[in-house]
Amino acid sequence: MTDTPAPRHIPDRLDKPLATAIFSWEALLVVIAILIFAVNSFASPYFLDPWSLSDLTFNFTEKGLIALAMALLIISGEIDLSVAAIVALASTMMGMAVQAGAGTPVLVAIGIVVGLGCGAFNGLLVTRLGLPSIVVTIGTMSLFRGIAFIILGDQAYKGYPESFAFFGQGYVWWVFSFELALFLVAAVIYWFVLHRTSFGRRVFAIGNNPVACQFSGVRVDRIKFILFCLTGLMSGIASVLITSRLGSTRPSIAQGYELEAITMVVLGGVSILGGAGSILGVVLAAFIMGLVTFGLGLLNVPGIVMSIFIGLLLIIVIALPIIWRRLSVGRFA
Amino acid sequence: MKSFLKYREIWLLAGIVVLIGLISTRFPGFADPANLRQVFNDTSILMILALGQMVVILTRSIDLSMASNLCFTGMVVAMLNAAHPAIPIPVLIVIALLVGLVLGAINGFLVWRLNIPSIVVTLGTLTIYRGATFVVSGGAWVNADQMSPDFINFQRAAFLGLPVLSWIAIIVIALFFLVMTRTQIGRSIHAIGVNPTASVYAGIDVGRTKFIVFCISGMIGGLAGYLWISRYVIASVEVANGYELNIIAACVIGGISIAGGIGSVGGAVLGALFLGIISNALPVINISPFWQMAISGSAIILAVVLNARGERRQGRIILRKAEAA
Numbered sequence: 001m002t003d004t005p006a007p008r009h010i011p012d013r014l015d016k017p018l019a020t021a022i023f024s025w026e027a028l029l030v031v032i033a034i035l036i037f038a039v040n041s042f043a044s045p046y047f048l049d050p051w052s053l054s055d056l057t058f059n060f061t062e063k064g065l066i067a068l069a070m071a072l073l074i075i076s077g078e079i080d081l082s083v084a085a086i087v088a089l090a091s092t093m094m095g096m097a098v099q100a101g102a103g104t105p106v107l108v109a110i111g112i113v114v115g116l117g118c119g120a121f122n123g124l125l126v127t128r129l130g131l132p133s134i135v136v137t138i139g140t141m142s143l144f145r146g147i148a149f150i151i152l153g154d155q156a157y158k159g160y161p162e163s164f165a166f167f168g169q170g171y172v173w174w175v176f177s178f179e180l181a182l183f184l185v186a187a188v189i190y191w192f193v194l195h196r197t198s199f200g201r202r203v204f205a206i207g208n209n210p211v212a213c214q215f216s217g218v219r220v221d222r223i224k225f226i227l228f229c230l231t232g233l234m235s236g237i238a239s240v241l242i243t244s245r246l247g248s249t250r251p252s253i254a255q256g257y258e259l260e261a262i263t264m265v266v267l268g269g270v271s272i273l274g275g276a277g278s279i280l281g282v283v284l285a286a287f288i289m290g291l292v293t294f295g296l297g298l299l300n301v302p303g304i305v306m307s308i309f310i311g312l313l314l315i316i317v318i319a320l321p322i323i324w325r326r327l328s329v330g331r332f333a
Numbered sequence: 334m335k336s337f338l339k340y341r342e343i344w345l346l347a348g349i350v351v352l353i354g355l356i357s358t359r360f361p362g363f364a365d366p367a368n369l370r371q372v373f374n375d376t377s378i379l380m381i382l383a384l385g386q387m388v389v390i391l392t393r394s395i396d397l398s399m400a401s402n403l404c405f406t407g408m409v410v411a412m413l414n415a416a417h418p419a420i421p422i423p424v425l426i427v428i429a430l431l432v433g434l435v436l437g438a439i440n441g442f443l444v445w446r447l448n449i450p451s452i453v454v455t456l457g458t459l460t461i462y463r464g465a466t467f468v469v470s471g472g473a474w475v476n477a478d479q480m481s482p483d484f485i486n487f488q489r490a491a492f493l494g495l496p497v498l499s500w501i502a503i504i505v506i507a508l509f510f511l512v513m514t515r516t517q518i519g520r521s522i523h524a525i526g527v528n529p530t531a532s533v534y535a536g537i538d539v540g541r542t543k544f545i546v547f548c549i550s551g552m553i554g555g556l557a558g559y560l561w562i563s564r565y566v567i568a569s570v571e572v573a574n575g576y577e578l579n580i581i582a583a584c585v586i587g588g589i590s591i592a593g594g595i596g597s598v599g600g601a602v603l604g605a606l607f608l609g610i611i612s613n614a615l616p617v618i619n620i621s622p623f624w625q626m627a628i629s630g631s632a633i634i635l636a637v638v639l640n641a642r643g644e645r646r647q648g649r650i651i652l653r654k655a656e657a658a
Contacts, residue, residue, distance in 0.1 A: 081578075131637050134395075135591045138578055139633030146627025153623045251623075255575070259397075259456060272450045302472065304570055308464030315443065315457040322447050 025269035025321075029284040032317070033291060040295035047298055054175035058245070060264070060290035061179040062238045063257055064283070067264040068190040069234040071282045073227045074265050075194075077207045077274030078133040080122060080228065083235045084257035085144035090114040090239035092148040095157025095249040104163045111240040112233060118144055119232015126228060127221035133228075141258070148251040157249040168245025179241055183286075186234075191279040203227070207274030263314050264289055288313070341588040341640060342599040349607055356610070359618040370495065376609025377502035378560050380602050382576075383583040384509045385553025387601040388546045390584055391526045392539075393593030394451035396547065398440060399554045400576035401462035406432045406558030408466045411475040411484075411568035418481035425484070429559040430552050436462060437551010441544035451543075459577065467570045475568035485563055498560060505553075510598045522546060526593030582629060583608050586636040607632065 040047045047053075066083050073080055090111045097110050118140070125136045172181045194200035206213050206220050214220050238257075243249055268285035270277030289310060296306045357364045382399060389396045410429050413420060436458070443454040477485065488498040495503075513519040521542050524532045529539055562568045587604025589596030608629055615622055 125634065125638075129638055129641065131641050132591045135581075135585050135637045136634065138581055138585065139630050139637065141578065142582070142626050142630025142633060144630070146624070146630050149623040149626050150621070153621065259459065263456060266453050266456070272453050302467065304464050304467040304472075306464075307460035308468070311457040311460035311464065315449070315454065315461075318449050318453055319443065319447050322449070 026278065026280050026284060028317070028321075029268070029281060029288060032313075033284060033288050036288060036291045036295060040291060040298070043295065044298040047295065050175045052294075052298070054171075054177060054180075056290050056294040057177060057180040057183075059293050060286040061177075061183040062241050062245075062254075063261050063264060063289075064183050064286035065186055065234050065238045065241070066231070066257065066261040067268070067282050067286060068186055068279065069227070069231040070261050071265045071268065071270050071277055071279060072190070072194060072200075072203055073231050074262075074270050074272060075207045075274055075277045076203045076224055076227055077210065078126060078224060078227065079137065079262070080119075080231045081134065081137040081258050081262075082118065082122060082141040082144055083231060083238075083261060084254045085141040085148075086115055086118040086232055086235035087239040087242060087254040087257060088148040088251055089118060089144040090236045091243045091249040091253050092151050092157070092251065094160075094239070094243055096151065098157060098160055104161050107160070107164055108167070108240050111243070112236040115232045115234070115236015115239060116229055117232070119229040119235070120225070122232065123225040123228030127225045145251065152249070152251045158247065160243065160247055164244050165247065166244070168241045168243070179245075182237075182241070187279060187283045194279055199223070204275060207271075207276070260289070260310075263310060267314055267317055342597060342603060344639075345586070345588065345600065345603045345607065349603060349610065352607070352610055352614075356614045356618060360614070363614060363617060370499070372609055372613045373502075373606070374496050374499045375613055376606055377498045378557050378564065379579065379583055379609060380502050380605040381505050381553055381560070382557050382580045383587065383601040383605040384505060384598060385550040385557075386580045386584050387587075387589050387596055387598070388509075388513075388522055389451070389550045390581075390589050390591060391522050391593055391596055392543050392546050393526050393529065394444065394543055394546065395455065395581070395591075396437075396440065396550045396554075397452065397455040397577050398436070398458040398462055399550060399557075399580055400573040401459045401466070402433055402436045402551060402554030403558040403561055403576070404570065404572045404574075405436065405462045405466045405469070406555040407562035407572055408470050408475070408558075408568045408570075410559045411480060411562045412470065414481055414484045415475050415479040418484075422483055422487045426556065426559055429555040431555070433551045433553065433555015433558065434548055435551070437548045437554065438544070440551065441547030444547060445540040445544040448540075451547075463570065463574075470568070470570065472570065475562075477566040480563070480566060485566055488560060488563055498564065501556075501560065505556075506598060506602055513598055518542070518545065523594060526590075526595070528594075579608065579629075582633050585633050585640075588636070588640050590640065604636075 066087075070080060070083065093114045094107045094111050097107055102110070122133070122137055122140055125131055125140070126133045167178055170178045172178050194203060202213065202218050202223055205216075205218060206223060210220050239254075242254055246253070264285045265277070265282055266272055267288065268277065268282035270282065292309055292313065293303075293306050296309065297303075353364050353369075362368055382403070386396055386399060406429050409432050410425050413428065414425060440451070440454055440458055443449050444451045488496060488501070490497050492500055513522070521532070521537045524535065524537055525539050525542055532539055561573060565572075583605040584596070584601055585591065585604070586607050587596070587600035587602070589600055589604070611628055611632070612622075612625055615625055615628075
């Protein structure tokens with residue numbers, strides 16, 4: 001008699017007990033978001049108005065779109081510091097096209113294609129030449145924005161067509177802006193790709209051990225290249241939104257967005273060392289940053305002081321779990 | 334001779350000479366010793382900052398907060414000077430060093446004790462320190478007419494044919510050279526970057542050494558704060574905004590590997606000089622200064638491509654062979 005072992009069911013993913021969900025990073029972010037929301041509604045009578053809450057979302061949707069793709073990139077162990085420069089370059093190209101008499105569809109296409117092209121350039125340098133992405137993208141950051149400065153100098157492009165304004169200023173339904181709708185749709189897509197597809201699994205695997213991945217038949221370089229292209233693409237889309245919202249292009253547009261997008265990603269619980277993170281966390285972090293800046297803005301706190309809160313939030317949120325773990329280990333050891 | 338050519342500093346130096354040569358064909362006065370002294374003086378602050386960043390990068394860390402530290406310390410020193418013009422400049426410099434040291438120590442403490450990656454810590458303190466500048470100053474500027482003449486003229490005074498600023502840069506370079514090549518801490522900093530695990534077994538306290546390098550970069554940031562403010566005679570919240578990436582760019586062009594362990598004082602100095610020469614040359618050869626950003630971006634990419642050829646990891650080579658088989 002042959003002894004066949006009973007077929008064992010191996011689940012795709014481990015069951016998450018409720019307790020882990022409660023003590024997860026995302027739960028911490030939700031608590032922080034509710035706290036900030038509550039404090040804001042007490043601090044300012046104008047906060048709990050549908051239209052001001054709608055205005056609030058403009059604070060983070062553009063950076064949030066970039067942060068979604070950046071999250072995947074950082075999970076895979078790379079980083080892209082050139083995203084804001086890509087926004088500037090794409091916006092400049094759109095401005096040139098307007099000068100040449102291009103219509104709205106052409107403008108959108110240019111923004112997206114330039115973004116994609118810049119991302120592919122980063123990706124090629126990192127994957128084909130095996131260069132560290134942080135240095136490559138510091139270089140391309142200067143290069144892309146530098147090209148925008150060469151083209152524009154101290155000038156600005158204006159005169160975008162009226163139909164182009166919809167992307168950054170239009171509303172899909174009631175108080176829901178096109179930007180917010182796009183951000184939420186993109187978030188769902190990125191969530192699906194990262195957490196429900198084999199591609200997403202590979203992204204995590206690459207972040208944990210690229211060499212083992214290579215030996216397991218994962219095309220590490222190709223996936224990294226795709227991620228750089230995605231980040232460029234999202235920057236291009238963000239560029240369309242920002243340009244449409246502001247209605248003008250200066251070479252200094254979106255200055256400092258790269259650090260804010262990365263702050264969102266890290267605040268969202270993505271490990272800067274790669275290999276761990278979730279889209280839900282990034283989306284929550286985007287909302288939190290929007291809430292903080294908007295709430296403080298209603299209280300007439302200057303933008304530069306808000307940045308202190310964002311910086312403190314970043315460090316405290318990262319440090320608290322570490323201190324907590326230290327303390328609990330000390331107690332039970 | 335062959336081993337001589339192995340040093341990337343030699344290649345960088347050759348590149349700089351070629352660059353100066355090229356500029357001279359368009360503007361003959363550029364290679365003039367007096368002009369080169371001027372370029373050196375103009376680049377002094379960047380050289381000092383690049384050295385501070387270098388020791389951090391060598392230990393596989395990064396300090397993104399240096400420019401904000403510079404801004405904050407510069408503001409503190411400028412406000413002190415405006416309020417109490419009687420404080421002698423050397424005392425102000427010591428204060429600048431101490432304020433910078435405290436800011437650097439905060440970074441270092443978070444990296445050392447809480448094990449937070451340095452890029453996250455300094456990304457946070459980058460915004461915090463600049464925001465703190467606003468809080469300290471109330472958003473006001475300190476203008477040239479509020480600063481005492483001593484404050485402004487100290488670094489401009491000529492000493493043995495060079496301005497004091499250049500001498501400060503030379504002294505800092507010499508100090509870093511001594512520390513990096515002749516002391517235990519210098520060796521430890523290199524060792525940590527090459528192999529942190531082996532360094533632990535060799536008896537190096539990795540965390541404490543990282544704390545020390547952040548203290549060093551903080552002090553450098555503070556010193557540069559005074560020098561920057563007294564050079565450009567305006568202290569505001571916007572001072573050196575985004576300059577942290579220029580500092581890192583100087584290091585990268587100087588052949589300092591962002592992966593840690595590789596780099597030298599000479600490299601950092603030459604990398605900074607390279608950028609300084611470009612920014613000084615563009616106006617005199619009638620190229621719009623708007624080109625500078627794209628040129629230094631291209632220089633960074635080119636430098637990484639060239640440097641990477643010597644840095645290929647053994648692991649990757651094995652992998653290539655396995656792929657081919």
